[in-house]
Amino acid sequence: MRLLRLFLRVFGWLLTPFMAWAASFFGCVAGEVIATTIRDPKQGLILSAGLGALAGFVTLILWLRLLRRSPELQEALAVTPEGVPDTAVILDEGER
Numbered sequence: 001m002r003l004l005r006l007f008l009r010v011f012g013w014l015l016t017p018f019m020a021w022a023a024s025f026f027g028c029v030a031g032e033v034i035a036t037t038i039r040d041p042k043q044g045l046i047l048s049a050g051l052g053a054l055a056g057f058v059t060l061i062l063w064l065r066l067l068r069r070s071p072e073l074q075e076a077l078a079v080t081p082e083g084v085p086d087t088a089v090i091l092d093e094g095e096r
Helices: 002-035 041-069 071-077 086-095
Strands: none
Touching (some): 002 041, 002 071, 041 071
């Protein structure tokens, strides 16, 4: 049971970058779909990269806002309100 809890916490910690990656991927795909209407390939690439970056950034901001406002989610993922894993905070305080 302890190993399962550790696995779920690590998975939860990796959920934030995974969500940002997935959102940026779908934003990039949406940019590519829109870019098919643009004649200049450079502008299409810039649009695709821009939408991917925007989608990843917005998703990251919304996820962190949800994490800060949900004590249940913080407890389940064992993170502080800032999204830092509890073990990192304990290790940092132990060095002082």
